[in-house]
Amino acid sequence: MSMFCFQCQETAGGKGCTKSGVCGKTPDVAILQDLLLYVTKGVSYYCVIARDHGIQNLFAEVFTVESLFMTLTNVNFDRAAILKKIREGLRLKDSLQIQLLNGGVKMFNLPDAATWTAASDEEFESKAAAIGVISTQNEDIRSLRELLTYGLKGIAAYYHHAFVLGFKDPEITRFIQKALSATLDDTLSADDLVGLIMETGKYGVTTLALLDQANTSTYGSPEITTVNTGVRQNPAILISGHDLKDLDELLKQTEGTGVDVYTHGEMLPSHYYPEFKKYSHFAGNYGNAWWKQAEEFEKFNGPILMTTNCLVPPKDSYKGRLFTTSIVGFEGIQHIPDRDGNKGKDFSALIEMAKNCPPPTELENGSIVGGFAHQQVLALADKVVEAVKTGAIKKFVVMAGCDGRMKSREYYTDFAAKLPKDTVILTAGCAKYRYNKLNLGDIGGIPRVLDAGQCNDSYSLAVIALKLKEVFGLEDINALPIVYNIAWYEQKAVLVLLALLHLGVKNIHLGPTLPGFLSPNVAKILIDTFGIGGISSVDEDLASMLS
Ligand code: FSO
Ligand code: SF4
Numbered sequence: 001m002s003m004f005c006f007q008c009q010e011t012a013g014g015k016g017c018t019k020s021g022v023c024g025k026t027p028d029v030a031i032l033q034d035l036l037l038y039v040t041k042g043v044s045y046y047c048v049i050a051r052d053h054g055i056q057n058l059f060a061e062v063f064t065v066e067s068l069f070m071t072l073t074n075v076n077f078d079r080a081a082i083l084k085k086i087r088e089g090l091r092l093k094d095s096l097q098i099q100l101l102n103g104g105v106k107m108f109n110l111p112d113a114a115t116w117t118a119a120s121d122e123e124f125e126s127k128a129a130a131i132g133v134i135s136t137q138n139e140d141i142r143s144l145r146e147l148l149t150y151g152l153k154g155i156a157a158y159y160h161h162a163f164v165l166g167f168k169d170p171e172i173t174r175f176i177q178k179a180l181s182a183t184l185d186d187t188l189s190a191d192d193l194v195g196l197i198m199e200t201g202k203y204g205v206t207t208l209a210l211l212d213q214a215n216t217s218t219y220g221s222p223e224i225t226t227v228n229t230g231v232r233q234n235p236a237i238l239i240s241g242h243d244l245k246d247l248d249e250l251l252k253q254t255e256g257t258g259v260d261v262y263t264h265g266e267m268l269p270s271h272y273y274p275e276f277k278k279y280s281h282f283a284g285n286y287g288n289a290w291w292k293q294a295e296e297f298e299k300f301n302g303p304i305l306m307t308t309n310c311l312v313p314p315k316d317s318y319k320g321r322l323f324t325t326s327i328v329g330f331e332g333i334q335h336i337p338d339r340d341g342n343k344g345k346d347f348s349a350l351i352e353m354a355k356n357c358p359p360p361t362e363l364e365n366g367s368i369v370g371g372f373a374h375q376q377v378l379a380l381a382d383k384v385v386e387a388v389k390t391g392a393i394k395k396f397v398v399m400a401g402c403d404g405r406m407k408s409r410e411y412y413t414d415f416a417a418k419l420p421k422d423t424v425i426l427t428a429g430c431a432k433y434r435y436n437k438l439n440l441g442d443i444g445g446i447p448r449v450l451d452a453g454q455c456n457d458s459y460s461l462a463v464i465a466l467k468l469k470e471v472f473g474l475e476d477i478n479a480l481p482i483v484y485n486i487a488w489y490e491q492k493a494v495l496v497l498l499a500l501l502h503l504g505v506k507n508i509h510l511g512p513t514l515p516g517f518l519s520p521n522v523a524k525i526l527i528d529t530f531g532i533g534g535i536s537s538v539d540e541d542l543a544s545m546l547s
Helices: 026-054 058-070 079-102 123-129 139-164 170-182 190-219 244-254 264-272 289-300 349-353 375-379 381-389 405-416 430-436 453-472 491-502 520-530 538-546
Strands: 226-228 234-239 260-263 284-287 304-306 324-325 335-338 367-370 394-396 424-425 449-451 482-487 508-512
Touching: 026 058, 026 123, 026 234, 058 079, 058 139, 058 449, 058 453, 079 394, 139 170, 139 491, 139 520, 170 190, 170 260, 170 304, 190 244, 190 453, 226 264, 226 284, 226 453, 234 244, 234 264, 234 289, 234 349, 244 260, 244 349, 260 264, 264 284, 264 289, 264 367, 264 453, 284 430, 289 491, 335 349, 367 449, 375 381, 375 453, 381 453, 394 538, 405 424, 405 430, 405 482, 482 491, 482 538
Parallel strands: 234 260, 234 304, 260 284, 304 324, 324 335, 394 424, 394 482, 424 449, 482 508
Antiparallel strands: 226 367
16 A cells, blocks of 8 residues: 655655655555545535525534544544544535535536545545646646645644634635645646735734734633743643643542643743643643653553654553553544533543653753743733843844754754854744753743744734834834744644735745655755745854854
8 A cells, every 4th residue: 555645844754755754654544634634525515505505504614624633743543533523524524515515506517526536444445646746747836735734734723723722713614725726727727826825824813813812811821931841749641742622621520639741842831821831730740842751651660641743652661551542642542532512531540540640750950941922922012122222132033833853953952052042942842842941041031942832823923023123213124133943743833824925024944844745846946035044054044144
């Protein structure tokens, strides 16, 4: 069985995973994910027509968001879960078709993604093999379609987090479905697709703003916080991924049980929220970025809850202590079912298991300071503006994005360490783990690493930039003393990049390698239009970015 996937930065040889995923995705799962995407495009096609006739199908909207999120890198490796979702999509297509026909809507020349169905699961694999990424022959159209699709996956992931907290915007799902269904249209030109890609950036900003509103109105505005990286002597549960509502329910259910809760990876910034800080058993952050989980989960000793990406295929040593929930899945790993109406998730299995586990083995014993989301930084605005005016701060360097396994990512540690003392790093996402324990000091009380939060909080960095633009009375965001040296890994980072382009940011450096899904011509468009560039050596980049 062959597969083809090039959606993330670690794609094999920088070109594409064809035998199995570097992420651990097996070929059978990879092609079923392709098929799920294909079915989702078909569902979206009907939804676009339905909307034109005043018909809205909320189930199909939720399905679209969940399916896109499921196919994001490191989210779902579970064949059974993907098959179930494909079947759900086929049923939805049937019901949408009936809904439209009953509404008197006549449909002609429907694409195969809309009409295709299967009498049994056996037909899935042969279909899946025929509709993957490389079924689009023209490499530029393929590149643009995939760039668009990955941006939409990013929107879906961020929207899912807002949606879970009860924040919805039908315009976002309308756009996702319109753009997904456009990837089926062979009459669209490269320019049409570029237009949709730019619109994806616009909706990316809308979605990130909605998520920011969802998080801050539910859990309060992040505050400057010192997070402990050592361990206590109680049994504990480790929570990873990005989902704040899961954490909320876990903290409530563990309160008074004698079981502590620690964060891992991208859950670190949850310590900055007032609503979570109040729990005395919310003990600290354990470990580093996602890719170190195998080693760190092993040493944690207690149960681990994976709420979203990035999941790595688990080792036998902790498999029995690992739980997935929501969109995440892995064959043979216990899955905590979704909420039933207003009833929260039931984490009692983790709590009972924790009580019989030894406390975590200490990995380190220090602290990390964070919580510099936009409200907090804007509260310091006078101080920051003064520091820029007096020259105490010469440049801000946005080093947001993702971390990953590649050795070449040591570049980001070296780059941060070598930055002159009059520069401040603005960060969000797990990229921060490359330099957030370096102790880079402060400038007149302003820390030199300002962590706005998760990759989900990248919106904060845009708000800060726009505020500085306003304060300094500038016309162009690029006239600010801000440079962008962003590390990417998966599709949420693709969306953040498109959102920055939509805001007019130019000359972004993207590393550690440029996406393998960019054809030479599409890469040229990005370079010529937006000045996007890769990275070279630390010294060369420091010289060019700080000049
Ligand atoms: Fe990291 Fe993974 Fe948050 Fe990503 S944990 S890499 S951009 O999925 O989501 O920053
Ligand atoms: Fe390869 Fe990345 Fe796709 Fe996994 S997600 S199969 S590593 S390109």
